Each structure stands twice: as structure tokens, then as C-alpha cells.
Amino acid sequence: MNPATMDLLKKVIDTQHGGSSAYLHSVSTHRFAPRPGLWDGVVHVFAVTGHASATKAYAWISPIAGTGSSRYFAVLHQGAIKGPVEAVQAVVKAVRAAA
Structure with a gap:
């Protein structure tokens, strides 16, 4: 991932959740x-x-x-969110519930 995208994800985290974030590593969830x-x-x-x-x-x-656009997600490690998989599962569940 390019540095500009990483900076954008950092900004999403910092804006949505407060505090300051720093990249650690990436995980393939598939x-x-x-x-x-x-x-x-x-x-x-x-x-x-x-x-x-x-x-x-x-x-x-x-x-x-179908849009050519992207959506950015940022989930905190707290409560039931113990790792990347739980973060994705929580978002998928919330998106399905909203549909």
C-alpha cells in the first residue's frame, strides 16, 4: 500500500476516534x-x-x-474486537443490518 493511502487511513482513525495513530503492520483476512x-x-x-x-x-x-468509489473503515481494538477478523465481522454485520 502506498504511503498516501496509509496516511489517509491514519487520518480516518484519528478523526473518527481521536488520539493519534501510527501504522504497525498489515494482515490478510482472507x-x-x-x-x-x-x-x-x-x-x-x-x-x-x-x-x-x-x-x-x-x-x-x-x-x-458498481460505483468506482471506496469506503474507509476504522474499528478500535476494544470489547469484542480482539483483532482484524473481529473488526471485519463487526462491520459486515452492521452493514448487513443496515441494508
């Missing part, structure tokens, strides 16, 4: 997808400082079908 149809791709892991309850965040970009 290896962990528990069932067909679950989003797969690369989730970027960030360290978070200055947030009241989280020290990590997970961020990724997902294309919006």
Missing part, C-alpha cells in the same frame, strides 16, 4: 474468513495513543460495488 461471502482483503493495524480505552485500531478500504 485466510481467516470463517465462511464464504465474508469480506476478505488486507486490514492494516495501527497503534493508537491518546484514546481513553483503545491502544490499537484496524483500518481498511473496501470498494463500493
Whole structure:
């Protein structure tokens, strides 16, 4: 991933959740997808400082079908969110519930 995109994901995390983030590493979630149809791709892991309850965040970009646009996601490591897979599962569940 290019540095401009990483900076954009950092900005999404910092804007949505407060504090400051720094890139740590990336994880391919397709290896962990528990069932067909679950989003797969690369989730970027960030360290978070200055947030009241989280020290990590997970961020990724997902294309919006048929639009040529993308959607940016940023989920904090807290509560039931213990890693990238849980972050993706929580977003997929929320998007399906909203549809």
C-alpha cells in the first residue's frame, strides 16, 4: 500500500476516534474468513495513543460495488474486537443490518 493511502487511513482513525495513530503492520483476512461471502482483503493495524480505552485500531478500504468509489473503515481494538477478523465481522454485520 502506498504511503498516501496509509496516511489517509491514519487520518480516518484519528478523526473518527481521536488520539493519534501510527501504522504497525498489515494482515490478510482472507485466510481467516470463517465462511464464504465474508469480506476478505488486507486490514492494516495501527497503534493508537491518546484514546481513553483503545491502544490499537484496524483500518481498511473496501470498494463500493458498481460505483468506482471506496469506503474507509476504522474499528478500535476494544470489547469484542480482539483483532482484524473481529473488526471485519463487526462491520459486515452492521452493514448487513443496515441494508
